[in-house]
Structures are given as structure tokens and as C-alpha cells.
Amino acid sequence: MVWSELVTNHEATIRLSFFIGILCVMGLWELLAPARKPVIAKATRWFNNLGLVVLDTILLRFLFPAAAVGLAVIAQEQNAGLLNNVELPLIATTLIAIVLLxxxxxxxxxxxxxxxxxxxxxxxxHADLDYDVTTGTRFHPIEIVISMFVKAGAIFLIGPPVVAVILFEIVLNACAMFNHGNVRLPLWLDKIIRVILVTPDMHRVHHSTIINEANSNFGFSLSIWDKLFGTYRAQPKLGHDDMEIGVSYAKDPKQVTWISGLLTMPFRSNKGNYDLSHRKVEKSVSNKTNTESRATS
Ligand SMILES: [Zn+2]
Ligand SMILES: [Zn+2]
Incomplete structure (x- = not known):
């Protein structure tokens, strides 16, 4: 297959071109028609968010020189994974693999x-005080490394064609940069795209400081998973102009903007009450209160 060979042979160039191309397009769109007024100077945020991307990329290349593509090659050679053991046209296994990944x-x-x-x-x-294309690339290096291990496990279970892994990385990166854009699509267009893909308005809900909103719309590319698994929330309660972006317990711009603050953030004592552990505590407190109120009544 010519198209698959072309993509496989020029993986790094294609991925970097897409990254820079989408960054430029979204950056220009955000500059010309921003959906929300930024809270932090754009140059400072871009310098730090993109600095973190460079750090993540260097770390990944150092720890996993073969990357996900190399793992897909090994899985194929060893006949590991579901799709390496079924007889289907390449286009079908590629599509199935992208959806499963x-x-x-x-x-x-x-x-x-x-x-x-x-x-x-x-x-x-989530702690980014603004929401734009660079937020979509801002992840702690340890999260990036864990994601790589998860991806490796998935590749050996699914057994995707090599070209599918490359296309998936491009699609995921492109979608994440698009749906973190500080842009607004006309409602009718948002509605059509949202049937299949995550739009900026849909993922922005996920960056709300309100816990229930942050714990919804987890999808990065396809919007179907949130709808299927009941984690979909159409719009933020306060609307896109008035909703607060970030996490409620970390609002100091220095600590949540500069790379030094971002790298040390996981090791600070306060992690807020967004995760499951806190919801358990809240439940037991409310159960206790119920028991006490029953006992006194
Ligand atoms: Zn996000
Ligand atoms: Zn999240």
C-alpha cells in the first residue's frame, strides 16, 4: 500500500508539520476572533506551555526512542494483538484501531x-488560567510517560497496523489542539461537528472550576464516548463567557503558569477535591450527618 508506506517513512516530518501547521492556524484564529478575553499575557503562557511540550518531547524521545510506532512494528512482527490475527483490509483495521485507541x-x-x-x-x-491551543499540549512529564506505557499496553492488545498508530497520533494531537482553541464555531456548525468530534465549546466545559463540569466531557477526539458512557455535558452552567477556567484551589498565576510551578505542582500538599477520594469523604460525612440527624430526631 503506497499511502501507508508514505506515512510510515515520513512519520516524524508529517507529525511535526501537522503540529506547527495547526498551532499556526489556531493561533491566528484565536488572535483574530478570540472566544474569551485572556487573563494572563499570551506570550508568558505560550512560552511556558510550549516549553513544557519541548521538555516532554525530549524526555519521550530519550526514554522511548522507538516510540509508539516502534512498538506497533514489534507487535506486528510477533503477531501480537487482536488485529494482527484477523484477515481484514488495511483500511478497515486502520479505522478499527484508531477508534479503539x-x-x-x-x-x-x-x-x-x-x-x-x-x-x-x-x-x-487543568490549572491553566486561560484556555487556548497551547493548553491542549500542556501535560506534566510523568503523565506523558504513564500515557506512553498505557499506549504500549493498548498496542500489544489491539495489534494495530503501524500506519494506524501514526495516523492516530496525528489525529489525537490535531483534535486536542483544535478543541482547546480559544475560538467559537457558529452553533449550527458546532452541533454538526459534535455528533462525531469534540468541539472547543464541548471540551471547554471540562476545564471549568466547577467539579461536576470538570468531571465530564473526557473525550479528546471522538465525542461518542462521553455520550455512550454518560459523562457528556452539553454546555457550562454559567455559559462560555462567564464560566471560570482552571482549578478552584490553585489560582496563583506564578504557580500555575511558569514551568517551575507546573513541574512541582503534583508534589504540593493541596490537590483540591476533584478526585474520587474526596467524593468518598464527602459521602461518609453526609452519611454521618444523616445518621446523626436521624438519631436526634
Ligand atoms: Zn483539556
Ligand atoms: Zn482532564
């Missing part, structure tokens, strides 16, 4: 919210 990313995102230790890392993505 997207499901894995959705489930991984839910876990990063649910488990307290993982939320410590993932809060770095």
Missing part, C-alpha cells in the same frame, strides 16, 4: 481524574 485514551483520561495520585499529575493540564 481513542477509547483507551478516553478511559485513561477518566482514570487520571478518578485516582488521587493521577489527578495530582493531571491537574497541571
Amino acid at each position: 481513542d477509547l483507551v485514551i478516553y478511559l485513561q483520561h477518566v482514570m487520571f481524574h478518578a485516582l488521587p495520585i493521577l489527578w495530582r499529575l493531571h491537574q497541571v493540564h
